[in-house]
Amino acid sequence: MADTMSATHGAAPHGQPDGGDVTKRDFLKLLAGAGGAVLAGAIVWPLVDSMNPSKDVLALSSTEVTLTPIEEGQGITVSWRGKPVFVRHRTAKETKEAEDVKLSDLIEPETDAARVKAGHSQWIVVIGICTHLGCIPLGNKPTDPRGDWGGWFCPCHGSQYDTSGRVRHGPAPLNLWLPPYAFESDSKIKIG
Amino acid sequence: MAGLHKSDFKNPVVNWIDTRLPVFTMMQKEYGVFPTPKNFNYWWNFGALAMVSLMIMIATGIFLAMNYVPNSTMAFDSVERIMRDVNFGWLLRYVHANGASMFFIVVYVHLFRGLYYGSYKAPRELLWMIGVVILLVMMATAFMGYVLPWGQMSFWGATVITNLFSAIPIVGEPVVQWLWGGFAVGNPTLNRFFSLHYLLPFVLVGVIFLHIAALHITGSNNPLGIDVKSDADTLPFHPYYTSKDSVGVCVFLLLFAILVFFAPTFFMAPDNWIPANPLMTPPEIVPEWYFLPFYAILRAVPNKLGGVLMMFGSIFVLFVIPWLDTSPVRSAKFRPIYRILFWVLVLSVIVLGMVGAHRPEGIWVVLGRIATLYYFAHFLVVLPVLGKMERPLPLPESISRPVIGGGPLPGGATAKPMEKV
Numbered sequence A: 001m002a003d004t005m006s007a008t009h010g011a012a013p014h015g016q017p018d019g020g021d022v023t024k025r026d027f028l029k030l031l032a033g034a035g036g037a038v039l040a041g042a043i044v045w046p047l048v049d050s051m052n053p054s055k056d057v058l059a060l061s062s063t064e065v066t067l068t069p070i071e072e073g074q075g076i077t078v079s080w081r082g083k084p085v086f087v088r089h090r091t092a093k094e095t096k097e098a099e100d101v102k103l104s105d106l107i108e109p110e111t112d113a114a115r116v117k118a119g120h121s122q123w124i125v126v127i128g129i130c131t132h133l134g135c136i137p138l139g140n141k142p143t144d145p146r147g148d149w150g151g152w153f154c155p156c157h158g159s160q161y162d163t164s165g166r167v168r169h170g171p172a173p174l175n176l177w178l179p180p181y182a183f184e185s186d187s188k189i190k191i192g
Numbered sequence B: 001m002a003g004l005h006k007s008d009f010k011n012p013v014v015n016w017i018d019t020r021l022p023v024f025t026m027m028q029k030e031y032g033v034f035p036t037p038k039n040f041n042y043w044w045n046f047g048a049l050a051m052v053s054l055m056i057m058i059a060t061g062i063f064l065a066m067n068y069v070p071n072s073t074m075a076f077d078s079v080e081r082i083m084r085d086v087n088f089g090w091l092l093r094y095v096h097a098n099g100a101s102m103f104f105i106v107v108y109v110h111l112f113r114g115l116y117y118g119s120y121k122a123p124r125e126l127l128w129m130i131g132v133v134i135l136l137v138m139m140a141t142a143f144m145g146y147v148l149p150w151g152q153m154s155f156w157g158a159t160v161i162t163n164l165f166s167a168i169p170i171v172g173e174p175v176v177q178w179l180w181g182g183f184a185v186g187n188p189t190l191n192r193f194f195s196l197h198y199l200l201p202f203v204l205v206g207v208i209f210l211h212i213a214a215l216h217i218t219g220s221n222n223p224l225g226i227d228v229k230s231d232a233d234t235l236p237f238h239p240y241y242t243s244k245d246s247v248g249v250c251v252f253l254l255l256f257a258i259l260v261f262f263a264p265t266f267f268m269a270p271d272n273w274i275p276a277n278p279l280m281t282p283p284e285i286v287p288e289w290y291f292l293p294f295y296a297i298l299r300a301v302p303n304k305l306g307g308v309l310m311m312f313g314s315i316f317v318l319f320v321i322p323w324l325d326t327s328p329v330r331s332a333k334f335r336p337i338y339r340i341l342f343w344v345l346v347l348s349v350i351v352l353g354m355v356g357a358h359r360p361e362g363i364w365v366v367l368g369r370i371a372t373l374y375y376f377a378h379f380l381v382v383l384p385v386l387g388k389m390e391r392p393l394p395l396p397e398s399i400s401r402p403v404i405g406g407g408p409l410p411g412g413a414t415a416k417p418m419e420k421v
Helices: A002-009 A024-049 A092-100 B012-020 B023-032 B042-065 B075-084 B089-116 B125-147 B152-167 B172-180 B187-218 B237-262 B289-300 B304-324 B336-357 B363-389 B400-405
Strands: A063-066 A075-080 A083-089 A123-127 A150-153 A160-162 A167-169 A181-185 A188-191 B035-037 B234-236
Touching (some): A063 A075, B012 B023, B023 B237, B035 B237, B042 B089, B089 B237, B089 B289, B125 B152, B125 B304, B152 B172, B152 B187, B172 B187, B234 B237, B289 B304, B289 B336, B289 B363
Antiparallel strands (some): A083 A123, A150 A160, A160 A167, A181 A188
16 A cells, blocks of 8 residues: 555655645545544444343243133233233124224224234234323223223323224324234234 | 633634633643653553543443442342343453453553652652552442452452451441441442442542643653753654554553453452352452452551551552652662662562462461562662662753764754654
């Protein structure tokens, strides 16, 4: 490299003989700057990454739920990744109501079929966190207020969700989120 | 004094800030154009290296504290969790644990450099004393940090060191119970050690600020130990010493990385992987290597209070050496006898370190006593007496003489120091 440089610039290898051309010093400055940036990144990344979820936290990222004890019309709350997940056994009426809603009536249009697993439409599994500001809506227990659409009612700011967990009344902007889950058998699901 | 600062900076944003808070002017003055003796050797890197070490320790420490649990039932497991589960936790902990060793290596070299080149002599006495305070705070911080993993060595190290205070007549026992917050080292002790271990590094930052402030008043000493006579004797700190320090930092980080990645447990005691057990002392209690010389002094005296006093005295004597040393010549380069005795001192400290690592039996007892004797004699007898008896070599006229005009340098005699481009 040095040879090429001095050959290019002839008599004055360190100066700027022909105005504005790239000198060896420019190259060295860029190289040092880039090296410094890479080094700083390499130093900062482990520090930053140590604040991400650790392996023992990630190891808690799946939860199995046995559905047998949940009667029709009842719901339970399970903890998944430290968050509440509502698992609700809908009555036939509730399921039908959820399926028959016109999409145009919805704040975030989504069919019920897209929110349950095929063949298990009596089970609705949602993350029990209001999409407004993170409170836990009421309605899992039959004695809780469930709002005008029979799903969930958030006590913080009055958002209401239907039996599919879709928002029907603000201020919440979105439907209750769905956790990733799968049926391991007819009576058992694995969340996460 | 009130009034806006007249800033010379061209950049409008920098100028705006600098007018109201002249930090840029200050940095330019203290680290940009700051006149620095031009004859520094690489031993003058170690102040900057110590600063880098402290920053590494604070950075890794803050992130470790996010995952550490200062509770006697959970501390050990939380450290293991850091090692196994936390992303890069192993790296943070190994950097932090070995960083303590690197920090002490650097600071000890820095200290002995000061002793060799007479950096403690007038007008730098206060600068030196602040340095000794830094050493003491560092030692307290390191000791309390070592307790936190709550292994066997942590626990029994804490027990032994806190029990040193029981040697104080009359109030010894109440003082020790106060330190423990109980009747033995336990959860309250661990809690307060964690709190103080987090606090003291920031105290260090403050004391180091004073250390550097004092340095920038007196100016740096140099390998010749003579005062700066003219501008020809100095170079601007930047780019000359920023570059030279950067070379040192690269070498330092390289050695640090070798330690962390290839021998991370080199300085660690295997017993500290056993959770603390208040009912069983490990067969051999050894402090961390950087405390070994002091530990050896403690054991060299067959009397509890005497040993403790000697151990603390071995550091406190450093406070008064500016007045113990009667020689007006700073650099050992011009003190033929002191130069030899300096290395005898280094040897005695190394011997003390080895003595500290061995069980106090047979030859080690004798060696420990001889080395302890010399350590104190060096400061209390050699420094005062030698200054009066020794005939120093002739001092050079100025720093620039021996560098550019002193010897037969063909064609170099007229060379000017390269100007900053």
